[in-house]
Amino acid sequence: MKKLFILFFIFTLAFIPTFKAEANGLPYSTFTYSSALGRMVWTQDAYIPLSIQTDLAGLELNQPSDITVDANDNIYISDLGNKRVIRYSLADDTVLSIGEGILDQPTGVHVGEDGHLYVADFGLKMGLKFVYDETLNDYTLETTYQKPVNTPYFSDSDAFDPTKIITDKGNNVYMLLAGNINGLAEYENSGNFFGFFGGNTIPNTWDNVLRFILFDEDQRREWFQMIPDPVYNIAVDRDGLILTTTKGVDGYKKLNIANFVYNESAWGFDTTEDLFVGPYDTIFNITTDGYIVEYAPDGSVLFVFSGLDTSNQKGLFKAPTGIAVDSKNNIYALDQETSALQVFIPTEFADLVHYAISLYQDGRYSESLEPWQEVLKMNGLFDLANKGIGNAYFSDMEYEKAMEYYEVARDQSGYSDAYWEVRNDVLLNSGGVAVSFVLIAIVLYFVNLFTHFMEYVKLPFRKAKAFLSKYKTYQELVFPFYIFKHPSDGYYGIKREKKGSNFTATIYLLLFFLAYIYWIYETSFLFNSRIPSEINLFEELVKIIVPFMLWVVANYLVCSIRDGEGKLRDVFQASAYTLLPMIIAFPVLTIVSKGLTYNEAFIYDALLNIGLGITVIYFIVMVKEIHFYDMKPTIANILISIFTALMIVAVLFIVYLLLNEVFGLFADIVRELINRG
Numbered sequence: 202m203k204k205l206f207i208l209f210f211i212f213t214l215a216f217i218p219t220f221k222a223e224a225n226g227l228p229y230s231t232f233t234y235s236s237a238l239g240r241m242v243w244t245q246d247a248y249i250p251l252s253i254q255t256d257l258a259g260l261e262l263n264q265p266s267d268i269t270v271d272a273n274d275n276i277y278i279s280d281l282g283n284k285r286v287i288r289y290s291l292a293d294d295t296v297l298s299i300g301e302g303i304l305d306q307p308t309g310v311h312v313g314e315d316g317h318l319y320v321a322d323f324g325l326k327m328g329l330k331f332v333y334d335e336t337l338n339d340y341t342l343e344t345t346y347q348k349p350v351n352t353p354y355f356s357d358s359d360a361f362d363p364t365k366i367i368t369d370k371g372n373n374v375y376m377l378l379a380g381n382i383n384g385l386a387e388y389e390n391s392g393n394f395f396g397f398f399g400g401n402t403i404p405n406t407w408d409n410v411l412r413f414i415l416f417d418e419d420q421r422r423e424w425f426q427m428i429p430d431p432v433y434n435i436a437v438d439r440d441g442l443i444l445t446t447t448k449g450v451d452g453y454k455k456l457n458i459a460n461f462v463y464n465e466s467a468w469g470f471d472t473t474e475d476l477f478v479g480p481y482d483t484i485f486n487i488t489t490d491g492y493i494v495e496y497a498p499d500g501s502v503l504f505v506f507s508g509l510d511t512s513n514q515k516g517l518f519k520a521p522t523g524i525a526v527d528s529k530n531n532i533y534a535l536d537q538e539t540s541a542l543q544v545f546i547p548t549e550f551a552d553l554v555h556y557a558i559s560l561y562q563d564g565r566y567s568e569s570l571e572p573w574q575e576v577l578k579m580n581g582l583f584d585l586a587n588k589g590i591g592n593a594y595f596s597d598m599e600y601e602k603a604m605e606y607y608e609v610a611r612d613q614s615g616y617s618d619a620y621w622e623v624r625n626d627v628l629l630n631s632g633g634v635a636v637s638f639v640l641i642a643i644v645l646y647f648v649n650l651f652t653h654f655m656e657y658v659k660l661p662f663r664k665a666k667a668f669l670s671k672y673k674t675y676q677e678l679v680f681p682f683y684i685f686k687h688p689s690d691g692y693y694g695i696k697r698e699k700k701g702s703n704f705t706a707t708i709y710l711l712l713f714f715l716a717y718i719y720w721i722y723e724t725s726f727l728f729n730s731r732i733p734s735e736i737n738l739f740e741e742l743v744k745i746i747v748p749f750m751l752w753v754v755a756n757y758l759v760c761s762i763r764d765g766e767g768k769l770r771d772v773f774q775a776s777a778y779t780l781l782p783m784i785i786a787f788p789v790l791t792i793v794s795k796g797l798t799y800n801e802a803f804i805y806d807a808l809l810n811i812g813l814g815i816t817v818i819y820f821i822v823m824v825k826e827i828h829f830y831d832m833k834p835t836i837a838n839i840l841i842s843i844f845t846a847l848m849i850v851a852v853l854f855i856v857y858l859l860l861n862e863v864f865g866l867f868a869d870i871v872r873e874l875i876n877r878g
């Protein structure tokens with residue numbers, strides 16, 4: 202739902218150019234992702250469109266398909282329609298046509314660490330390496346990367362359709378083959394093929410796990426088409442690490458040399474057309490819908506802007522195919538439909554962010570404090586600024602301040618590290634107090650052995666208990682504690698001896714709701730993904746009450762036709778009282794979470810699982826005792842009750858749709874009568 206909302210939000214921006222033109226002079230808005238709010242927020246413009254070029258120094262573009270920029274700010278464009286690669290120098294405005302008469306359908310272009318030009322040619326079914334000859338001022342073909350023969354990786358009938366090409370720090374060549382599920386074809390620079398790298402895996406969803414268990418590989422491929430999605434695009438960063446994108450998968454992932462995911466985007470579109478790593482190690486994506494996304498090096502979203510062009514406006518795209526960035530962080534993006542190159546330049550705000558990132562990347566956190574603070578003045582919800590300030594304070598050993606900014610940025614790892622330092626400092630400084638409490642407790646223990654003074658301390662509580670025990674409501678409120686000591690007798694007491702009531706059961710249901718609300722609001726955000734400002738109390742109440750009442754009704758209905766002894770009243774009361782373990786667990790978890798770091802997460806998880814486990818066990822015992830079943834019918838009854846509850850929801854939804862149609866028809870008839878009258 203969140204993703205659909207964000208996509209709708211972004212989609213609508215492209216259709217309000219008049220309003221935005223008045224507001225900022227651009228046909229699009231710029232926004233970023235706020236972890237504090239859990240949604241996209243508007244931010245200052247990061248890039249503005251400078252120009253649209255349909256030719257470079259007289260060479261016309263024709264369906265350009267890919268673009269890259271080398272270390273000397275030379276732009277290389279695979280000019281698909283003209284069967285060539287164009288090199289354009291930003292320094293002296295000169296242009297060079299490469300590969301004419303050799304290339305057929307150049308779809309990918311890359312300049313390696315060795316300075317050589319690498320081209321993926323879909324038509325020739327190969328990759329090509331061109332070497333620049335200064336004396337001729339031209340590029341000559343040196344090496345080709347073709348479909349290997351006599352290898353188990355390829356059969357004669359397998360397609361070999363290169364679309365993109367890159368190299369790593371060792372000048373090994375990686376070619377992306379259209380539709381190939383094995384990953385990137387990897388070659389030595391000399392042209393020898395030696396395997397695949399970076400392929401996707403089949404997602405570990407529940408249905409896929411069941412298919413792996415129940416069917417063999419041939420059956421999975423034939424019946425369910427259980428094959429990995431092919432990689433769609435690739436890029437390489439300054440460290441030689443490879444980035445990949447896949448259609449239908451959000452954002453990007455970065456792979457290390459061992460083919461494991463080193464880093465991935467926190468959010469993104471699933472329609473990335475091209476990506477490029479900029480001079481500050483930020484990652485630029487351009488999508489099928491024309492949106493340009495800039496990611497921070499850690500994968501968090503910096504900026505999202507631009508969009509689809511519906512009225513020939515500068516800064517928007519009809520069919521984007523490529524993106525690249527020069528040393529000054531100017532963006533160059535291709536539009537294949539219009540055969541154009543669009544240039545975007547960074548604003549002062551973007552330059553400030555990039556400067557802070559450069560300090561941040563170099564580990565100069567203290568120096569990055571001031572620029573991050575300036576960024577935060579411009580946009581208080583800018584995630585990376587809050588995280589950067591947190592890192593600056595952490596490096597200066599101001600851990601409590603660091604925690605504040607880490608929490609706003611929802612940086613759980615940074616918050617955990619800062620809190621560990623704060624907690625360690627408190628423990629070191631309060632050791633004397635703790636020892637004093639222990640000594641006092643020991644002294645009181647021995648004093649009590651001789652004087653029995655604790656009996657006098659307990660006396661008021663005993664009198665209060667004796668007084669309250671006269672009232673039935675008090676007896677009913679404490680009865681659930683008896684149930685958990687003696688479950689069989691306790692549930693029998695509800696069913697036969699009327700030791701419970703709907704009133705106190707409702708109180709327990711309310712206590713469960715209050716404990717749950719306390720848990721989701723106050724649990725340390727290290728263990729809590731919920732954003733307090735985004736919590737709707739009514740929605741949370743519905744989440745608790747509706748499933749509970751569906752369970753009560755469904756269980757009673759099922760048991761009524763399966764010889765169960767429990768009445769509706771019994772099921773309601775027993776179910777409410779059985780929530781007691783979680784009523785206790787929620788506050789305990791909340792309090793404990795405030796004293797833990799990530800290193801002790803197992804304690805929080807263990808307490809949560811214990812609370813849930815005890816509750817589930819007692820629910821099973823409750824159904825067994827209330828309806829007087831054996832264990833096997835009890836399990837069957839619970840499963841059927843859950844299924845019945847789901848069917849009730851489905852029926853109510855269908856009834857709602859039908860009634861909505863009826864009322865809509867009635868409203869149309871009334872409007873028609875009014876109009877005719």
